[in-house]
Amino acid sequence: MLEKLTKWKSAMTSEQKSKDIDDINVPKHIAIIMDGNGRWAKQKGLPRVAGHHEGMKVINKVVRKADELGVEILTLYAFSTENWKRPKTEVDYLLRLPERFLNKELPTLMEKNVKVRLMGSVDGLPDHTKKAVLKAVEDTEANTGLVLNFALNYGSRFELITAVKEIAKQVEEGVISATEVDESVLTSHLMTAELRDPDLLIRTSGELRLSNFMLWQLAYSEFWFTDVLWPDFNEQHLVEAIAVYQKRARRYGGV
Structure with missing residues (x-):
């Protein structure tokens, strides 16, 4: 009974906070650095x-x-290019999670019209991870709702270097001239070329850094940091982050 009452109160609180949000000014693109899983486990005496x-x-x-x-x-x-440095057992487990999540949730994502997208390099990923993610991308390709973009085996510096190499090749081949290279050209070669830049970045666990995540795209995004560890993050925290975002004035370098 107490557990049901707690869940009911939590739902009511989330509903009330949702009402405090301006529906017109909801950030169209939210990026999240999901941090703190290991610390959450350590605090509870559990394996990472x-x-x-x-x-x-x-x-x-x-x-x-x-x-x-x-x-x-x-x-x-979901998984950075730097995460390969972690112990092999942890890496193996992390790279099983996309498969487990998508195998379980893909029917619901289809029902909700969610479009799954991948940002990162599939090279080097285990076959089971690659297969699960690419299947989800293919199955949801025609969906027109929320875009769920997984940054998997992703690093912003790698992304930028890859884009520069592609542009350099085009210049060498005479497709474009060096003087034509501008922000729009570089943006068109990034892994987010089809997406708008994030309006809001959320990072959990109290860390105050970007960790090689979307360095170009986050140039004018609003940041929201919280001490809450990712396993404890919930709908109310998302609503809180959006509410804070809506109180800020985005000037993009202007007055």
Whole structure:
């Protein structure tokens, strides 16, 4: 009975906070650095993979709430190019999570008209991870709702270097001249070429850095940091972040 009452109060609080949001000024693209899984597990005397398992459960709740609030794009930093440096057992577990999540949630994502997208390099990913992600991308390709963009095996410096190489090749081949290279040209060669830049970046766990995440795209995004560890992040925190975002004036370098 107490558990049901707690869940009811939580739902009511989330509903009330949602009413405090201006429906017109909801950030169209939210990017999230999902941090703190390992620390969450350590605090509870559990292995790090237990934190990653709990963190995976949060994704479903956040996707649902973002869709409900009218967010158009949700980018999640799932696995960075630097994460390969972690112990092999942890890396292996992390790269099983996309498969587990998508195998379970793909029917719901289809029902909700969610379009799954991948940002990162599939090179080097285990076949089971690659197969699951590419299947989800293919199956949801025609969907027109929320874009769920997974940054998997992604690093912004790698992305920028790759884009520069592509542009340099075009200059060498005479497709474009060096003087024609501008912001729009570089942007068109990034992994987010089809997406608008994030309006809001959320990072959990109290860390105040970007960790090689969308360095170009976040140039004028609003940042919201929280001490909450990712496995404890919920719909109310997402609403709170959006409410703070709506109180800010985005000047883009102007007055």
